[in-house]
Structure formats: C-alpha cells, structure tokens
Amino acid sequence: MLNDLLIAFQAVATIENFLIMAAGIWGGVIIGAIPGMTGTMAVTLALPFTFYMQPIPSILLLVALYKGSTYGGSVSAILIKTPGTASAACTTLDGYPLARQGKAGKALNMALYSSCTGDFISNISLIFIAAPLALLALRIGPPEYFMLMVFALTTVAGVSGRSLLLGLVSACLGLLLATVGEDMYGSFRFDLTVDMQGGLAVAPVLIGLFAIPELLKIVVFRNTETQQAMQLGDNKVTRAELRRSIKSMLKGSMIGVVMGAIPGIGPSAAAFSSYGEAQRTSKQRDNFGKGEVEGIAASESANNGCCGSTMIPLLALGVPGDVITGVMLGAFMIHGMTPGPMLFETNLNEVYMLFIGMLFSSVLLFGAGKATMRFFSHISRIPPGLMAPIVLVLCLFGIFSISNSMYDVIVLLAMGVFGFFMFLLAIPAAPFLIAFILGPMLEENLRRALAISRGDPSILVSSPITWLFASLAVFVVVITIRQQLKKAKA
Amino acid sequence: MKRALSLAAATLMVTCAANAQSYPSESVTLVVPYGPGGASDLAGRALAESAREFLGEPVTVVNQSGAGGMTGARDVSRSDPDGYTLLLARVGMALSPAVNANSSVDWDEYTFLSALEATPMILAVAEDSPYESVEALLEGIENNPGAMSYAASGATAIDGFTVQTLLSDAGMDPLSAATLVPFRGGGALATALLGGHVDFLAIAAGSLMPHIESGDMRPLMVYSPERMDALPDVPTAQELDYELAGQVVGWSALYGPPDLPEDVVTTWDDVLEQVAESDSWLSRADDRGSISTIGSVDMATYAQEQYEFYRGLAEEFGYLE
Numbered sequence: 001m002l003n004d005l006l007i008a009f010q011a012v013a014t015i016e017n018f019l020i021m022a023a024g025i026w027g028g029v030i031i032g033a034i035p036g037m038t039g040t041m042a043v044t045l046a047l048p049f050t051f052y053m054q055p056i057p058s059i060l061l062l063v064a065l066y067k068g069s070t071y072g073g074s075v076s077a078i079l080i081k082t083p084g085t086a087s088a089a090c091t092t093l094d095g096y097p098l099a100r101q102g103k104a105g106k107a108l109n110m111a112l113y114s115s116c117t118g119d120f121i122s123n124i125s126l127i128f129i130a131a132p133l134a135l136l137a138l139r140i141g142p143p144e145y146f147m148l149m150v151f152a153l154t155t156v157a158g159v160s161g162r163s164l165l166l167g168l169v170s171a172c173l174g175l176l177l178a179t180v181g182e183d184m185y186g187s188f189r190f191d192l193t194v195d196m197q198g199g200l201a202v203a204p205v206l207i208g209l210f211a212i213p214e215l216l217k218i219v220v221f222r223n224t225e226t227q228q229a230m231q232l233g234d235n236k237v238t239r240a241e242l243r244r245s246i247k248s249m250l251k252g253s254m255i256g257v258v259m260g261a262i263p264g265i266g267p268s269a270a271a272f273s274s275y276g277e278a279q280r281t282s283k284q285r286d287n288f289g290k291g292e293v294e295g296i297a298a299s300e301s302a303n304n305g306c307c308g309s310t311m312i313p314l315l316a317l318g319v320p321g322d323v324i325t326g327v328m329l330g331a332f333m334i335h336g337m338t339p340g341p342m343l344f345e346t347n348l349n350e351v352y353m354l355f356i357g358m359l360f361s362s363v364l365l366f367g368a369g370k371a372t373m374r375f376f377s378h379i380s381r382i383p384p385g386l387m388a389p390i391v392l393v394l395c396l397f398g399i400f401s402i403s404n405s406m407y408d409v410i411v412l413l414a415m416g417v418f419g420f421f422m423f424l425l426a427i428p429a430a431p432f433l434i435a436f437i438l439g440p441m442l443e444e445n446l447r448r449a450l451a452i453s454r455g456d457p458s459i460l461v462s463s464p465i466t467w468l469f470a471s472l473a474v475f476v477v478v479i480t481i482r483q484q485l486k487k488a489k490a
Numbered sequence: 491m492k493r494a495l496s497l498a499a500a501t502l503m504v505t506c507a508a509n510a511q512s513y514p515s516e517s518v519t520l521v522v523p524y525g526p527g528g529a530s531d532l533a534g535r536a537l538a539e540s541a542r543e544f545l546g547e548p549v550t551v552v553n554q555s556g557a558g559g560m561t562g563a564r565d566v567s568r569s570d571p572d573g574y575t576l577l578l579a580r581v582g583m584a585l586s587p588a589v590n591a592n593s594s595v596d597w598d599e600y601t602f603l604s605a606l607e608a609t610p611m612i613l614a615v616a617e618d619s620p621y622e623s624v625e626a627l628l629e630g631i632e633n634n635p636g637a638m639s640y641a642a643s644g645a646t647a648i649d650g651f652t653v654q655t656l657l658s659d660a661g662m663d664p665l666s667a668a669t670l671v672p673f674r675g676g677g678a679l680a681t682a683l684l685g686g687h688v689d690f691l692a693i694a695a696g697s698l699m700p701h702i703e704s705g706d707m708r709p710l711m712v713y714s715p716e717r718m719d720a721l722p723d724v725p726t727a728q729e730l731d732y733e734l735a736g737q738v739v740g741w742s743a744l745y746g747p748p749d750l751p752e753d754v755v756t757t758w759d760d761v762l763e764q765v766a767e768s769d770s771w772l773s774r775a776d777d778r779g780s781i782s783t784i785g786s787v788d789m790a791t792y793a794q795e796q797y798e799f800y801r802g803l804a805e806e807f808g809y810l811e
Contacts, residue, residue, distance in 0.1 A: 047535075048551070051539065141685055141686075264678060319681045321677070334532075334774075338700045340700035404554070405565075447672075
C-alpha cells in the first residue's frame with residue numbers, strides 16, 4: 001500500500017493540481033464566509049467545469065471547495081455574528097464575544113488551527129480506517145439514528161445560556177418549525193401557502209435568526225456602543241490556550257470523523273455535539289458563551305472533521321451521505337468511475353491519488369486561511385452600525401441566489417423579526433437552530449423505526465449502539481439537572 | 491443566480507422586441523426539479539452537454555428541488571413562454587397531479603417538447619436474503635402480512651408504486667401486505683437495504699447497479715420494456731405477466747411552459763433529432779443504465795397515458811376519495 005501511495009504521490013504532486021486545489025480552497029473560504037452562500041452551492045456551481053477536467057483534479061476541486069467553505073463559515077460567525085454555514089452556528093457563541101473584546105484575530109486563528117486539525121485527522125481516517133467506519137455506518141439504522149439525534153439534542157442544555165427553561169422553550173419552537181412542509185408520508189403540515197409545502201430551508205432560517213436581529217437592535221436601540229469599531233490587537237493564540245483546547249480539538253475531530261462517516265448526519269450535528277461535549281467537560285465551563293477559545297476549537301474541529309470522512313460512505317459503499325457527496329458521485333460517474341466497493345479494485349490508483357490530494361488540501365487550507373484572515377480581520381474595524389446594513393444586503397442576495405425564490409427571502413425576513421422578539425424576551429437563538437436542524441432527522445427516524453417494528457417502541461433500545469447513545473443522553477440529562485440544582489442552591 | 495441573470499436578460503430581450511433575433515440568442519436554462527447528483531440531475535446535465543453543440547448556445551442546468559419535484563415544475567410552468575426556461579420533466583410530473591388532489595401544477599400545464607429516456611427500475615434484495623426469485627419473495631410477504639418492509643421515497647412516489655403494483659398483481663393488499671419505510675433520495679434508499687434495515691426495494695437502476703455489480707444486492711426483476719443490457723438474466727415485469735407492475739417505468743422528458751412559440755418548438759425538434767444520434771448522449775445514457783427514447787414516443791399522448799394510469803392506481807389503492 002505504501003508503495004502505491006508513493007506512486008500516487010508523484011502523480012498528484014503537479015503544479016496544476018496544486019493550483020486547482022488552492023483555487024478551490026480559497027474560493028470555498030470566501031463563499032463559505034458570505035452568509036447565505038453555502039458549500040453546496042459552490043460545489044454545484046463548480047460541477048459543470050469539472051466535465052472538462054481530468055477525473056482526479058475535478059474531484060479534488062470539489063473536495064477543496066467543500067473544505068474551504070466549511071472553514072469559511074467560521075469567519076463570518078466570528079466577525080459579524082452570522083454563521084456563513086449552519087455548521088458554524090456554535091462558533092458564533094464564543095467567536096463573536098471574542099471579536100467584541102478585540103480578540104477577533106485570536107478567534108480566527110483558533111478556528112483555523114482547529115479546522116485544519118479536524119480536517120487532517122479526518123483525511124487520515126479516510127485513508128486508513130474507511131472500511132471499518134463504513135461497516136459501522138451501515139449498522140446505523142433508523143433506531144440508532146434516532147437515539148443519536150436524541151443525544152445530539154442534549155447540546156441544547158449547554159447552549160441555553162442563563163436559563164435552561166428558556167433554552168428548552170427555544171428548542172421546542174425550533175422542533176415545531178421544523179415540521180412545516182411535506183412530511184415523509186406525503187401529507188402537508190402548516191402549508192399556509194403553496195411555497196410552504198416545500199418546508200423552510202435551513203439557510204434563510206439560520207441567517208434570519210442571527211443576522212437580522214443584530215440590525216434591528218441597532219435600529220431600535222441606537223446605542224452608542226455600535227458606533228465604535230472593535231479594537232484589534234490580541235491576535236495570537238497563546239500556548240496555554242492551545243494546550244487547554246487540545247483535548248476538545250481532538251475529541252471534536254473524532255466526533256466529526258464518526259458523524260461524518262454516517263450518511264445523512266452532516267457537520268452541523270457534529271459541531272453541536274462536540275460543542276456540548278466540550279462545554280460539559282471543560283474546566284472553563286462557565287466561560288463558554290462569553291468568549292472561550294475552547295468552544296471554537298470544539299465546534300470547528302468537528303465540522304471540518306466531517307470533510308474527509310463524509311467521503312467514506314461514498315467511496316467505500318457508493319452511497320452519497322449528503323448533497324455535496326451526491327454532486328461528487330455525479331462527477332465520478334461523468335468520468336466513468338462508479339464509487340463503491342468496486343472502485344478500490346478498478347481504480348485503486350485514482351483512489352490513492354485522491355487520498356494524497358486530500359492530505360495536501362489540509363495544508364493548503366491552512367495557507368489559504370492565514371492569507372484570507374489578514375484581509376478579513378479588517379472587517380471587524382467597520383463599526384457594527386455600518387456593518388449591519390451591508391450584511392443584510394449580502395444575506396438577501398445570498399439567499400435569493402440559492403433558490404431564485406422570493407419565498408426564501410420572505411422566510412429570512414420573517415425569521416429575522418421572530419429572532420428579534422426572541423432576543424427581547426431573552427430566549428437564546430442557538431437551541432432553536434439546533435432543534436430546527438436536528439428535528440427532521442429525529443422525527444423521520446423515529447417514524448421509520450416504528451414503521452419497521454410496526455409500532456413496537458422497544459426497537460429504540462434493540463441494539464448495543466442504541467444503548468450507547470441512550471445512556472449518553474441520560475447521562476447528560478442527569479448531569480444537567482444536578483448542575484441546575486447546585487446553581488439553585490448557591 | 492445564473493438563472494436569475496439569464497431570466498432578466500431574456501425578459502430584457504422580449505421587451506426590446508424591436509431587434510427581433512432568432513431563437514436562441516442567449517443561454518437556455520434547464521430546470522432540474524430534484525437535487526444535484528441524482529438520476530434526474532445526471533440526465534439533465536447530459537442533455538445540456540449534448541444539446542449545446544446543436545443549439546449554438548449553452549444550456550445551463552439549475553437544480554430547484556422541493557415538494558417532490560413540483561416546486562421546480564411549477565416555476566417553469568409559470569415562467570415566460572420564451573423558450574429560455576425549460577424543464578427536465580420526470581415521471582413525477584405526471585404522477586404527482588394524478589395522486590395528489592392539491593397538486594400545484596396539472597399534468598398538462600406545459601408544452602411537451604420531447605421524450606428523452608426510459609430509466610429502468612430494479613426490484614432487489616440484499617445478498618444474504620433467502621429470496622432468490624420474485625415468486626419466493628411474494629410468498630414470503632404473503633405468509634406474514636405486514637412483517638416485511640420495503641424502502642421507498644413515499645407511498646405515492648414512483649418507487650412506492652413499483653412495489654404496490656406488484657403486490658396488487660399478486661392478489662395482496664398493496665398498502666398493508668408489506669410495510670413502507672420512507673427514505674429520502676436514492677443513496678439513503680440503497681443504504682437502507684445494504685444495512686439490512688429493510689427487506690427489499692424497487693427503485694431506479696442507477697442507484698442500485700454499483701451494489702448489484704459488487705454482489706451486495708441481488709436483482710429479482712426489472713421494471714422496463716425490455717431486459718437491461720447489463721442484466722441479461724433478470725426478467726422484466728412484463729415477461730413475468732405482472733399486469734400493473736409491467737406498466738411502471740421511470741422516464742425523463744423535456745417540457746416548456748405552456749404556449750411555447752412555434753419557432754422554439756421547431757428549433758428543439760431539430761436539436762433533439764441530432765442529440766438522439768450523438769455519441770455523447772447515447773454513451774451517457776448507457777452509463778446511467780437508461781434507454782434513449784427521443785423521437786420514439788409522442789410525449790403529449792404518453793404523458794396523458796401515464797397520468798391516467800397513475801390516476802387509476804391512486805383510485806384503486808384508495809389514495810383519492
């Protein structure tokens with residue numbers, strides 16, 4: 001295998017390939033950083049170009065775009081409190097407070113280090129343990145998915161801020177809103193207009209919830225604080241900070257690798273779970289949400305930790321886990337390769353070239369991140385009063401460009417007003433978003449599991465994997481209740 | 491974005507009717523009403539690639555998924571009939587209005603430009619399944635009503651009807667003899683069978699062929715007018731005398747908004763005639779496991795037949811009151 005890898009190395013290490021990957025990563029970072037434009041969009045737009053390219057460079061371009069955009073989402077999460085992609089939502093919680101404290105550079109650096117670490121570990125896992133992870137992924141059926149989602153939802157406890165009760169209210173509202181549209185059996189729920197039959201898309205809800213309330217706050221309160229630019233200054237991640245974050249970073253990478261390998265879960269759920277896990281176990285627990293670098297490390301290592309392993313089900317089983325790998329499947333097939341177990345027999349050389357290329361892309365991600373950071377960090381010098389309208393215009397264009405529909409723009413604005421009222425009532429937005437994203441997976445897998453068992457709920461605890469997730473969830477709930485009781489006493 | 495731009499450009503051109511240019515003078519947008527990477531997307535992109543050469547202008551593919559394909563279909567049906575916005579139609583465009591009383595677009599609210607391809611569907615079980623033939627599978631289902639489960643996109647989706655028609659042909663209740671477990675997308679459906687979470691399924695060939703070739707799945711029957719080249723030993727539903735199942739097949743077609751001008755229709759007739767002969771179109775159809783049907787079917791008649799067939803099934807199975 002090592003010899004084959006070396007041959008593949010020679011084939012991949014060409015100037016053209018590097019340029020293609022660098023362009024992909026860079027483009028991805030910028031697209032990911034613009035709220036409303038997502039990695040899915042970048043990959044879809046790039047697909048037609050790959051028809052004219054060699055097979056391996058074309059896949060590498062798509063992978064590079066995906067990785068870049070996953071990291072890019074954190075840039076806007078930190079600088080303008082609007083996650084560029086849903087998976088960076090938890091990065092906002094600590095990144096933006098850091099930026100307000102004049103530590104935007106520190107936050108951006110931490111995000112980059114963690115993203116690259118997660119990315120690298122994910123690539124290594126893809127290369128060396130793809131087969132066992134693919135087998136594990138196949139074992140995850142509807143009951144296992146359901147329990148995994150229950151566990152992921154316990155993150156709500158961690159991101160609720162001051163009041164757990166308000167956090168739960170927020171999460172319930174999110175679950176409720178996730179039910180809008182056509183359900184899996186084809187009946188329509190809350191379809192007030194024809195457009196609503198398609199449900200609410202994640203991007204307009206996400207951006208409406210985070211970006212618009214900021215603007216409304218400035219318009220309504222006119223406080224002087226918003227006139228001032230944030231100070232730059234504290235840019236370096238200190239060695240002590242790195243040391244205390246390393247555990248969360250590694251744990252986050254592992255969570256990202258495992259969740260990325262399971263089809264259909266995706267980086268958002270991984271980032272949420274990792275953030276929740278880091279917050280429960282950190283010594284700096286009380287500082288989470290106020291500007292803790294460890295929170296950024298957890299969230300960013302997990303979402304980029306998905307980038308490599310999301311290719312595992314695609315390459316080893318031939319099943320795309322999400323839209324992005326779906327597009328990659330299309331790109332493979334255009335070039336006459338069919339991903340799946342046979343690929344390792346028929347196109348082993350190409351597979352190794354892909355692996356090597358992906359390893360390089362982790363390094364390129366670091367370079368592109370560093371280079372863009374200098375440029376982006378100036379954004380924090382723009383006073384929020386000026387920034388907010390710019391962000392609004394970007395969001396409107398971004399959202400409209402995804403679907404070309406005014407409906408999504410209306411959802412964006414409506415969610416913005418809704419988010420502003422939530423802010424007035426001190427209801428935290430993060431639990432809402434987490435529940436909104438996980439809600440459909442939770443519901444659909446519960447219904448699937450019960451369909452398979454013909455209504456017998458014992459299927460939900462029928463395998464060791466379900467026991468594992470169920471006991472983790474129970475554990476978190478117990479810990480949370482104990483912490484609340486202690487707080488009440490104190 | 492591109493579509494918005496091209497729409498704007500197209501509108502501009504219509505308003506400036508003074509300089510009457512011949513069609514097409516701008517890139518044409520082809521709306522694929524499902525997500526990227528799937529069978530419809532690949533068909534749309536293959537058509538776009540093959541057609542640009544003969545059309546003289548690029549064809550831009552835009553994915554507009556939602557509501558089982560009806561969101562994109564509705565947008566095209568309601569767009570300006572200038573020939574710059576077309577739809578990669580699928581069987582869903584005839585099926586959805588047939589089974590759903592509140593469908594946002596009716597089956598005939600289009601200009602039918604041409605049929606494109608037939609995409610076979612395959613009835614398959616996992617490699618470790620005890621069932622070696624359709625008869626054995628049906629017997630297993632009959633012996634234990636409701637115990638066996640199958641994966642499909644939905645009860646009234648094409649891959650739900652593949653199984654329900656078969657059950658009905660075998661004299662069983664199509665809705666309760668086997669339990670439907672809905673999954674979203676070809677990848678998730680295939681995974682459900684590979685992971686052993688359901689017992690069988692009957693979905694588009696494109697999603698199953700890699701697993702059949704690798705030996706992880708066993709094909710039992712093909713829903714197609716003729717046997718597939720890649721699976722010469724697997725019988726078709728028609729050969730096995732399943733009356734309803736024999737009529738179920740996936741297809742793609744090219745639609746436009748209603749009342750397309752005559753010159754647009756003739757331009758596309760010419761273009762598709764050339765596409766039908768082109769190597770790139772035929773070889774890509776082969777790669778996907780589909781059969782090109784350009785020029786061999788009158789699309790307006792076929793769409794109506796399909797609509798009536800699924801309407802009949804929906805009434806028979808009790809989806810419509």
